[in-house]
Amino acid sequence: MFGFFQYKQFGWWSLILKTGSGFQDFITPTEMENVGVLMTCPMSAYLEQELEKRFTLFKLWENPSRTEFSARYADSVKAVVGNTKLGADSALIDSLPRLEIVASYSVGLDKIDLNKCKERGIRVTNTPDVLTDDVADVAIGLALATFRKICASDGFVRRGLWRNGDFKLATKFSGKSMGIVGLGRIGSAIAKRASAFGCTISYHSRTKKQNTNYTYYSNIVDLAANSQILVVACALTEETRHIVNREVIDALGPKGILINIGRGPHVDECELVSALREGRLGGAGLDVFENEPDVPESLFGLENVVLLPHVGSDTVETSKAMADLVVSNLEFHFLKKPLLTPVV
Amino acid sequence: MAAAADEHQPSETPPLLLVHRLPRFKLSFFPFLQTEYTVLDPLADPPDPSFPDLSKSARIMLCVGPTPVGSDELDRYPAVECVVGSSAGLNHIDLAACRRRGVRVTSAGDAFSDDVADYAVGLAIDVLRRVSAADRFVRAGSWPVQKEYLLGSKVSGKRVGIVGLGSIGSRVAKRFEAFGCTIAYNSRSMKSHVSYTYYANVVDLASNTDILIVCCALTNETYHVINNDVMTALGKTGIIVNVGRGALIDEKELVEFLVRGELGGAGLDVFEHEPHVPKELLTLDSVVLSPHKAVFTPESFAALEKVVLGNIQAFFSNEPLLTEI
Numbered sequence: 179m180f181g182f183f184q185y186k187q188f189g190w191w192s193l194i195l196k197t198g199s200g201f202q203d204f205i206t207p208t209e210m211e212n213v214g215v216l217m218t219c220p221m222s223a224y225l226e227q228e229l230e231k232r233f234t235l236f237k238l239w240e241n242p243s244r245t246e247f248s249a250r251y252a253d254s255v256k257a258v259v260g261n262t263k264l265g266a267d268s269a270l271i272d273s274l275p276r277l278e279i280v281a282s283y284s285v286g287l288d289k290i291d292l293n294k295c296k297e298r299g300i301r302v303t304n305t306p307d308v309l310t311d312d313v314a315d316v317a318i319g320l321a322l323a324t325f326r327k328i329c330a331s332d333g334f335v336r337r338g339l340w341r342n343g344d345f346k347l348a349t350k351f352s353g354k355s356m357g358i359v360g361l362g363r364i365g366s367a368i369a370k371r372a373s374a375f376g377c378t379i380s381y382h383s384r385t386k387k388q389n390t391n392y393t394y395y396s397n398i399v400d401l402a403a404n405s406q407i408l409v410v411a412c413a414l415t416e417e418t419r420h421i422v423n424r425e426v427i428d429a430l431g432p433k434g435i436l437i438n439i440g441r442g443p444h445v446d447e448c449e450l451v452s453a454l455r456e457g458r459l460g461g462a463g464l465d466v467f468e469n470e471p472d473v474p475e476s477l478f479g480l481e482n483v484v485l486l487p488h489v490g491s492d493t494v495e496t497s498k499a500m501a502d503l504v505v506s507n508l509e510f511h512f513l514k515k516p517l518l519t520p521v522v
Numbered sequence: 523m524a525a526a527a528d529e530h531q532p533s534e535t536p537p538l539l540l541v542h543r544l545p546r547f548k549l550s551f552f553p554f555l556q557t558e559y560t561v562l563d564p565l566a567d568p569p570d571p572s573f574p575d576l577s578k579s580a581r582i583m584l585c586v587g588p589t590p591v592g593s594d595e596l597d598r599y600p601a602v603e604c605v606v607g608s609s610a611g612l613n614h615i616d617l618a619a620c621r622r623r624g625v626r627v628t629s630a631g632d633a634f635s636d637d638v639a640d641y642a643v644g645l646a647i648d649v650l651r652r653v654s655a656a657d658r659f660v661r662a663g664s665w666p667v668q669k670e671y672l673l674g675s676k677v678s679g680k681r682v683g684i685v686g687l688g689s690i691g692s693r694v695a696k697r698f699e700a701f702g703c704t705i706a707y708n709s710r711s712m713k714s715h716v717s718y719t720y721y722a723n724v725v726d727l728a729s730n731t732d733i734l735i736v737c738c739a740l741t742n743e744t745y746h747v748i749n750n751d752v753m754t755a756l757g758k759t760g761i762i763v764n765v766g767r768g769a770l771i772d773e774k775e776l777v778e779f780l781v782r783g784e785l786g787g788a789g790l791d792v793f794e795h796e797p798h799v800p801k802e803l804l805t806l807d808s809v810v811l812s813p814h815k816a817v818f819t820p821e822s823f824a825a826l827e828k829v830v831l832g833n834i835q836a837f838f839s840n841e842p843l844l845t846e847i
Contacts, residue, residue, distance in 0.1 A: 315678055316653075319644065328648055331811075331812050331813055331815060336804050344818070345815050347823075350636065350821035352637070352639075371697075376636070471665035475663075484653065487656055487665045
């Protein structure tokens, strides 16, 4: 974006000076505007706007079918912008022969066929760091809302029940033991916040982290057995699919709560629902589900769960920062500059 | 030499403990009392025939919940030398009347502070990130239909302003610091041992704040301390969280500001006329409503029991009271 603003001020000659890479790498503004970018689904009106200013934007959802879209536009598409709902799977990549880059409006990469991208030399970028704080804030917000029954008691007041008597006791959050699955950027940010509440922190990760004092468990069941709050904050891969299974849920137990701000498939949702309904698990704060936007209806009547529609990074501030990062990565790619946040 | 007389009392007569409570506050809050003390309860059912006489000799009064203690009550029980409070706040006790009669008062100390601070942070995150509203959205089955939910507002890095940097306020500050928030406060006087920015004036504090947390004591000076000027200074993007007392905020003004969208939102655990909540708030998504339960955890009540029992025991042993105010 920065590069493009300078271009508009000083004319297209400045692009040669800026890139400094010679005449052969020069891209005219018209060429940039003709670059086809395919957005997979609605994710941000601001992002659509910014992409439309710079590129030719195709919206997959406005086309009657994928095959029709491919037939008409496939050769024009050099970039795909996807997100956690719809990324760039093998079929989509195969249908776009001129595809050069996939810029994901997310930090999670589970909806992108990374191997295929590597094979075809397609670049991939995501949006790390800008959303770390927001997701960590939601994790803590979910833990507080679940333990302290904030949502349930808000409903109690709205339904006029306070007149008849007090709400029941909730459970203290401060000082509880928190186990974090995945101590990456988001996991560490959650740990930092929880520590300020006097929580003791332990974690499970693929490997032990060298520069931390938190207790490490090489086995997630042991982590769950020693935690009152289990937070899922790792990436979704083949290894971590259903990492929170019946055994882990049982180890967490009737006084434990599960917080999931990772991906729905991290948790065996059927087992989770049974455990909650049968009182084998104390509660759950969930931002993600296996089949979004479908949420098991049997959770709707429970007071010990908090259910969010995948809003971990959905703030005005972060959405803009994520969109800006997507746009910058695309611009830099077509200007042959180093990508800001490449994954592949 | 009443204290000396107590020490020589025959051991079969446990010391008298007068309980003062509104009907809705049950004695079951303090189960240990019956074994240790001769409990005098004016609301006992059936009535205790020895109450009228014995109550005149009771030297210590346990005030259960925010039950008012003023000149009338102190006159009714002339032998009382100490009132043991059991609430986070003390605005229901006429401290001046107690002082005039030489009656000592103890508070709940820090027993509730962690839980109230946690709750304040929880309410703030809920308001800014729309947790309760989004939870309602999902439970209503709206997610598959409407696909997207509204964007919230970032919590981390925001400016937090705390009205009352006491035992609760300082814990609120510590928690928000871990979110990268900057902390400023207003208090009766500046605290020299903290590095947070002090504002002598709540309006100035509000002008430089995104998240205003109200957790000070309710006194004559702080009645309606959050008024039209403060809410104007806080503005459309600012939010208020109140875990103090309802009367700290001019509730009528608050409702107007919220309904007109001139205040970003509010998380309220307390109201001016509990359990009444202004009906305009019941349909707003920009507020989170709570039925005065910031202290309602078994952990807080266990800590309270310890403090209450400790104060009573200290009184009868002539030792310094634990949490004398």
